[in-house]
Amino acid sequence: MSRGHRPGHRRRGREDSSSHPSGERILVLPGEEIPAHGLKPGPGTYRTGGKVYASVLGLLSSRPPLVQVIPLSGRYIPKPGDVVLGTVTDVQGTFWLLDIGAPRWAPLHMTGTPWKIDVGETERYLHVGDAVTVQVENLDATGRIGVTMLGEGLGKLEGGTIVHVSAARIPRVVGRGGSMVGMITRHTGAQIVVGQNGRIWVNGTPEAIRRVTAVLRLIDENGQRSGLTDRVESYLLSTMPTGPSGPREPPMESAGREGPESSEPSAPPRSPPMLDDEVEPESDEENGTDESGDL
Amino acid sequence: MGNVGAKEIPVLLSPEGLRIDGRRLDELRPLTIQAGALHQADGSAFVEWGANKVLAAVYGPREVHPRHLQQNHKAVIQCRYNMAAFSVDERKRPGLDRRSQEISKVIGEAFESVVFAEEYPRTSIDIYIEVLQANAGTRCAGLVAASVALADAGIPMVDLLPAVAVGKVGGAIALDLKKEEDNFGEADLPMALVPQSGRLVLLQMEGHMTEAELAQALDLGVKGCREIYEKMKQALRERYAIGPMAGASS
CATH class of the missing domain: 2.40.50.100 (RNA polymerase II/Efflux pump adaptor protein, barrel-sandwich hybrid domain)
Structure with a gap:
């Protein structure tokens, strides 16, 4: 065979x-x-x-x-160039091991970070359980995954929450040219970072996070069906926090009304001193457009 | 043939050729399969088969634990079959015993022969089978659940693995034994089929059968497996329906 x-x-x-x-x-x-x-x-x-x-x-x-x-299912299979979210599972002298939802853990070497680290000091920068945004650099024949934290929008994630969906569903989450994620942001005011590995970082008001999580679950469970965009939009409209009778309001208007305030309040707490400012996750648009090349 | 052979209690086969629960000899117990029953697992399935209730979860391919089991050229398949303490009438002492170790081994080996493990070197595919309620044929129910869970987890494989036990009750060859038939019958023959090739990847036997009966039992089992195969596929098709969403415009 x-x-x-x-x-x-x-x-x-x-x-x-x-x-x-x-x-x-x-x-x-x-x-x-x-x-x-x-x-x-x-x-x-x-x-x-x-x-x-x-x-x-x-x-x-x-x-x-x-x-x-x-x-339509299965673990994330890494591809060079993908921006992914990972959590630290192990700290060694010169590198960390990241769980990015792939079959293997991905080593992040200290030279692949924006920080100047001495050997043995890795522990001061990232701990087990920390969440990071990294980019897949290379894969070797044995399935080893090389990742880097050098690049725009990459770095440690502070605050927010991470939602898991199937990696196969990411094109649907992003939508054509970022349309789906754009719509979700508009309706909830949440900050969203989409990793190609099916991990999605969400920050905003508790209510915004809850709604985004519910929408992502909906996409995860119905990702291969048609009519998903309509369904997501009607869900978002029907859960407008300000007006329970909201379903019939046009989206632009309501987004304008609550968008700005719900996106501010929970700017993630500043991270420990060693972190650069640009480590702050880039907005979803960034990721959205990245995707669109692949879509 | 049908009127002899039954032990004192109970009567396993009526003179009309009906079994203790009214089934004919070639009839399966009611079987329902739900694919994707759990959120955390990469793949999962819940199977209710007669009075059996079995949950299967698949994780992986993922890092191997313990590390020394890692293989450089392929994924290792680790299977754990476990019965809940409350799954049987008399409380089952929890944890591994010789029976569950044996079943874990034969199920794991059945999957090793259909999964394309070379695609994921140095990883592990972990299969967990939890029997919540047992009424004979749990290794087959576990196999069916695990197989659907593997497909749900996106694991590449030759085919799904339907499984069923055939046995001899009241002197006749019967499909899919239930508990009384298993306990008081003359033989029990669980098997798992690769429908694509017609190969059997699990075959065990307890009790006695003549050569002719064995051939008849194998035929009957293969037929049963093909019936189960359709239900497994149906469960996956429901889970991954690609039609329009209900309530899209509500």
Whole structure:
């Protein structure tokens, strides 16, 4: 039995690329035979006995020269250039180990940070449990993940809360050109940073955080369905804090009314002295536009 | 054949060929599968099968613990089957025992033969099976739950793994034994099938059968597995429905 391509880059596909030539989206399950039509078996498939089968649950995508399955679930598979959120799981003399939701922990070396650190002093900067924004730099054949904290918008995260969704759902969370995350920000006034690994940092009023969390859960559970944007918008409108009768208010107006004040009050507490100011997480727009290249 | 062989209590097979719960010989107990029953796990499933209730959770691929079990060329598959203390009539002493160790091993090995573990070197795929209520056939129910949970976790594999036990009760070969049939019947034969290839990746037997009965039991089991396979796929299709959302414009 021969495998198709290794699954390194499976999450490449944009939402719509997972469609059949006919335009119809087809869900396939492991073990189901898929029509190859002479195409090469790509990620998420395997070939045996001259036939091609799906190896993961996902959407069928036939784009010459490959027939592949775009997974709808599963752990985050790192890709160089991705901005991801991680939590520190271990501190060593010269590096930290980060859990970024990938199959392996990612070492963050002290030279990959904006701080000037002496060997053995790593512990003064990041502790186990701290949350950081980093960028995936490289991957080696054994699955080792290299990450860096050097770059705009990268650094330690202070305050706020982190919501987990499936990494496969991130394109939906971001939306076309950042439309979905933009809408959520507009309606809640929350600060949002989206990591490609399915971890999303949210800060704002407790109410804003609660609503954003509920919306993200909704997207996570219905990420492959159509009509999601409408559903999210109607949820956001129906949970407007100021007017319980709010559902019928136009979004722009209400956002204008409560947006500004709810975004300020909980500017994250300043971090310990060694932290640079620019470590402050960049806004969602930043991430949103990053995404759009991939969308 | 049907009117002999039953031990004193109870009567496992009626003269009409019906079993203790009124099923025919080739009939499964009612089976419902829910994919994605837990939030924290990478994949999960809840299975109710007759009076069995089994929960399965899959984590991974993730870092291997303990580290020395790590393999450089593939993921290790670690499976733990456990029965809750309250899962049976008499309280079960909690924790690992020889039976659960054996079942953990055979289930783990069944999955090793279908999961593409080489795709995730130096990692671990951890499968947890918790039996909340037991009524015979829990290793098969656990396998079915774990298999759906693995698919839910996005783990690449050859196929889902339906499983069922066939047995001999009242002298006849019967599908999917329940507790009384398991306790008082003459044989019990759990199996797990790879539908894509027709291969069996788990096959155990307790009790006695003739060669002809074994062949008949295998046929019946494979048929049962294919029926279960459809329910497993249906559960996953429901979980990952791609149609329009309900209430999108409400």
